[in-house]
Amino acid sequence: MAETLLQVNNLSFGWPGQPTLFQRLDLQLQRGEVVAVLGPNGRGKSTLMQLLLGTLPLQQGSVSRHCGLGFVPQYFTPPFAYKVLDIVLMGRARHVQLFRSPSAQDHQLAKQALHALDMLAFADREFGSLSGGQRQLVLIARALAMACEVLILDEPTSALDLHHQDKVLTMIDQLARERHMAVIFSTHQPNHAHAVADRALLLGAEGRHQLGHCQQVLTAENLSPLFHLPIERISVPFADGHLETLVPIFHSLRERDRE
Incomplete structure (x- = not known):
């Protein structure tokens, strides 16, 4: 049985005067596992990262950390010219x-x-x-460099070009498979989650969430209403076979196709 490095039980959180971000969330992050967290802006991805790290006080539920955690924020400005x-x-x-x-x-x-x-x-x-x-x-x-056992990344590919997006995703996969680290990262890109994650956590409206294996969770039926646009799973020819990926169908593309 895989070792649990981070455990979340019955976690609920909401900012004062705003809708609840998530309710009764349970999550076990195991050694060698990659979990992707997806959802539109304002649904609590970064807030969840802060709760996992312990930098934000819990409102309900518990977070158990069984090892050292490393964190990569979305933005960082040092106080000096390092x-x-x-x-x-x-x-x-x-x-x-x-x-x-x-x-x-x-x-x-x-x-x-x-x-x-x-x-x-x-x-x-x-x-x-x-x-x-x-x-x-x-x-x-x-x-x-921290040599931690759990790595938490808040939208790690948001500012990267395609080559370096691929490099970071490959690194995440290698950390889990070769170093047996546990990795949890947030993203707006379902295809990134499909590429490297074992499980996906979808953060929806009114505190709803869905957690499960990527093949079952990352579907057009779940992703399209979550992001308010069609997202399709497609198979593309590559080398001597086919690969599956997830593709958003933007409104501008649909309009251009009608012309």
Whole structure:
């Protein structure tokens, strides 16, 4: 039986004067598992991440953390002009003794994390001089340097081009399969969830949610009303076979097709 690293029981939350974001949510995140959290803006994806981390007080329910957690926020602005390598070394803070400087091993692990994301060449660059996508990759490298067992990512591909989206998704898959980490990430892209997640959590209106294996949850019947536009599962030829993916059918595309 797989080891549970993060457990959520009967979790409910709502901001004052606003509709409840989720009600009676139960979730077990197991070693080697990837869970994707999907939903429109304002449905509680980032709030859920804060509750899992413990940076936001619980209103109802419980969150049990059985190991160290790493977090990659959607946005991050450091208070000083840190170099990229310094930002990644911050991930080693809990491994460095009080009043001690990072060791040679800490530096090596930080550089390995940057190398894994093709960012080692930027190690001496000022973090603030990078593009939004490059900053996101550095923050992911910082989380990797922590050597945590659970990785929580808030929309990790939102500022990335297609190549680096693929690199981050591949990295998520490798962390789960090869390092046996548990990963939970939020996204607006159902095809990203389909590509790497084992299970998907859909956050709907009025506190409703749906959790299950991707093949059962990521369907046109569930996703289309969630995002208020048609989303279809299609099969495309690739190499010597076929691959399935999920495609949104935008209104502009439908209008253009009628012309």
